[in-house]
Amino acid sequence: MESYMESTDFIGLKRSYDRDRGRDILGLDKVKHDLLDDFEETPAKSSRLTLNTHKNKSYSDFAMPAQNELSLLKKEVNLKDAEIISMRANLMLVENQISHSEDTIRKLHIEHEKVLAKFKSERDRDSENLFKMKSKLHYVMEKEKTSREEIHRLEEELSKLKSESDKKIASAQKEKIDAMDQGKQTGATLFEKECELRKEIVRLENEITRLESKLGESEAQLELRKRIQTENSELSREIENVNRKLAEEKQKNKELEKKLHDHEDNLIITSALKTDLDQVPFMKNELEKLRSDNEQLRRNEQNTLLLEEEVRSLKTKLKLVEANQERIFELEIENEELQGRLHRWEATDTSGSRRPQSPSSLSRRVQDLEMIQANLMLTQGELQSVINLSQRKFEAAQSEIQKISTELQAFKNKEAQQNDFNKRLNRKLMLIKKERDSYKSLLDSYESEVTMNFDSEKISQVQHLEEVILGYKQETAELEAEIDSLSARLTDALAKYDQMQQQLQISGTTSQQPSSRESQDMIRQLQERVAELEIALSKTQEEKDILEARIEQRDLQGDYDPSKIKVLQFMMNPCAIAQKARQLELEKFKEENEKLRKRNQILEEEGNVENITLQVQEKLQHPSPSKELEELKAQLKREETRNKRLLEVFKKTSHEFREVCYQLTGYKLDIPATNQYRLTSMYAESSRDHLLFQQNERGEIQLLQTDFSLTLQDAMETYLQRQNSIPMFLSHITMDLFSKQTMNFD
Amino acid sequence: MATSTSNVITLKGSTDIVAEFFNYGLNSILYQRGLYPPETFTHTQQWGVTMLVTCDKELQAFLDKIITQLKTWLTDLSVAKLVLVITDIATNEVVERWQFDIECDKTVTATTKRDVSDKDIKEGIRSVIRQITASVTFLPLLESTCSFNILVYTDKDLDVPEQWGETGPHLIINSEEVKLKSFSTSIHSVKAAVAFKKSD
Secondary structure (H helix, E strand, O other), X not given: OHHHHOOOHHHHXXXXXXXXXXXXXXXXXXXXXXXXXXXXXXXHXXXXXXXXXXXXXXXXXXXXXXXXXXXXXXXXXXXXXXXXXXXXXXXXXXXXXXXXHHHHHHHHHHHHHHHHHHHXXXXXXXXXXXXXXXXXHHHHHHXXXXXXXXHHHHHHHHHHHHHHHHHHXXXXXXXHHHHHHHHHHHHHHHHHHHHHHHHHHHHHHHHHHHHHHHHHHHHHHHHHHHHHHHHHHHHHHHHHHHHHHHHHHHHHHHHHHHHHHHHXXXXXXXXXXHHHHXXXXXXXXXXXXXXXXXXXXXXXXXXXXXXXXXXXHHHHHHHHHHHHHHHHHHHHHHHHHHHHHHHHHHHHHOOOOOOOOOHHHHHHHHHHHHHHHHHHHHHHHHHHHHHHHHHHHHHHHHHHHHHHHHHHHHHHHHHHHHHHHHHHHHHHHHHHHHHHHHHHHHHHHHHHHHOOOOHHHHHHHHHHHHHHHHHHHHHHHHHHHHHHHHHHHHHHHHHHHXXXXXXHHHHHHOOHHHHHHHHHHHHHHHHHHHHHXXXXXXXXXXXXXXXXXXXHHHHHHOOOOOOOEEEEEEOOOHHHHHHHHHHHXXXXXXXXXXXXXXXXXXXXXXXXXXXXXXXXXXXXHOOOHHHHHHHHHHHHHHHHHHHHHHHHHHHHHHHHHHHHHHHHHOEEXXXXXXOEEEEXXXXXOOOOOEEEEEEOOOOOEEEEOOOOHHHHHHHHHHHHHHOOOHHHHHHHHHHHHHHHHHHHHO | OHHHHHOEEOHHHHHHHHHHHHHHHHHHHHHHOOOXXXXXXXXXXXXXXEEEEEOOHHHHHHHHHHHHHHHHXXXXXXXXXXXXXXXXXXXXXEEEEEEEXXXXXXXXXXXXXXXXXXXHHHHHHHHHXXXXXXXXXXXXXXXXXXXXXXEEEEEOOOOOOOOEEEEOOOOOOOEEEEEEEEEXXXXXXXEEXXXXXXXX
């Protein structure tokens, strides 16, 4: 620091001067301060204190003449003593105060002296300054003198210039007057000229009007000419046309001449022909006659043709007629023959009255008969069918009857059985009655034997037996009732049988029932089928639900309809790449394996087999370093990427931070070396203007010398050395640079 | 003005939204399933959700190609499904299928406009993305090294573009399926589902 301070003599000088000036200001401040301090113990204050004591005294004087009694005096004396004591005490206090004030005065004196000394030194410095100022003043005065001289000189020059310019002005004015005279003269001449010119103008105007009229005339003429010209051109065109027509006419003329020539020839010919023509009417008459003749002839020819045709047709007719005549002859012969026969027929038929008088009536009768026969045949057929039908019905009824009769037989059998059963029961009843009688007789015999002793028992037995009999009777009654019911059922069955027969007859007559039965059957069948179909439907519904669920599942699994949709993939997808890489790796491994195997073989052949195998096993036991290495590499890579990311983030945030710092403080902060910080102001005039700070081991920050810092000595002293504040120093620089820049902008 | 336009959607707008969804959705699946190391993904904000997008240049390029091709198919309305298939590299066995059924309204033309709330669509997309993220909890862990492929189911009569080829559906043998949520832009609707190999 010091070495730096004393780097240049000039800087040292400046520094000393500045320091002196700074101290000066400070000293003045201090003096002012001291003076203010003294106001606390001013003489005015002490005088006020003494004034107070005086007041007290006057008060006591005033109390004394008020009471003349002794006791009072004593009291007064006492009071006075007390007062004295208090006064003394006051005195002591005052003395103390005085001594204290003396001390302070002494102190103040010393301080005053110090201040005086300071003042003296200041005065010396001031006188020095004054001297300097005086010298400066001298210099300034000299300068002023010189400047005054200069001013004098300049004033003289100015007056000279003024006189010159006055002269110039006078001459100029003269010139001006001359010029004005000239101007006036020229004005007069110009006026004359103008008059002349006006006249000329008038003349010219007249001429112009004349010329204009002439122009109008000429224009009219020109117009006329033009019209004539156009007419001329039209005429010439017409002439041309006429010429052309003329040529055409000439040509026509030629043609006509030719024609005339032809005509003359023709005339000769016609004269020759005229003689011939004279004969024409005659010839015409002849022609007419010939024509009529010709017509007649033609008609004749047609007639002949017609006649010929007629002749031909007549001939054919004749032939036909001849043939007919021959046939007629034949027929006449036949007729005669037949007439003979007929006569014979009629002759023979006279005997029978019922016989038909004629063949026609015969044939009519035959027809009638045939009709009747046909009707009969029809009725026979119908009857046959009816017979057949009734036969079939009859057979059916027969079978029914047989069935019913078998049923009846069965009923009869049952009835017979019942009757048998009845008879048996009756017999049994008889037997039981006999038994009962025998028991009764036995009982009687017993009664007779035992007399009275078993009377009660007997009676009870009898009673019991009688009950048994009653039961039997009931049973018989029941059986009889059963028989009755059976016979009733039999009659019912018979009635049913009749009914059935009647029904059979009805069924025989009506054929509608089977059809209804058929339809019923059909309905039943259809109903069955419906039921079946419903079952099938529900089954298929269930199946459908299941299938739908399956389809949905398949869809979720990723299945698709290949008829509508296809699956595409990007050929170079990560999976394919990975697969390929794996395959390559595998191949490489295989190759390597092969190589190693061969190597192993060779080594084995050479010997020291045991050693190698041992080594291999040893190696296998430990994880292969290459694998470990790879893992480590992968880890390293991962860490590196993470680190990189962190660095990126850090860089970003630090950049942001620095940017914000730059925006806020106006200083760009760089770290060119460890513990060194370079600050560049936002308003720096050049990029090389920067400050360099260093942080030492204790954490203090020091300013290092740079080209830029050399220009800031004043600020360094005021803010760094005296106030020891770097932020103030920096803000001073910012303010300074900013004001400079704004100045530059202005 | 802003509100009225946001409620109308065109074919192009719908295509953009769906393509964007696939871009973020596929990235999200790849991150969630750990197919690429997590440090190669960065965070971005989309639809109010923090999404992870890959920084891997090759993967980015591949996805860009897929998405641009998908966009043309979406505008043609000829795409039926997009499937992300995860396969075991060693055994070449399909382990997981992320299937997105795309239903295109074939009546739509380039000038059709549909009234639909932008907010609803975004809400739908957000819920699908959230479900994708949440589905990691029930999906089995991918133990072996896996890679992925993207299949696009398109109409049969479509011309196969260059660098693309036909392939099979890559089905999973013995799979379990889970249906995920869906969203619709009223022109395209996307139904998500995931199928994975049943654990023994």
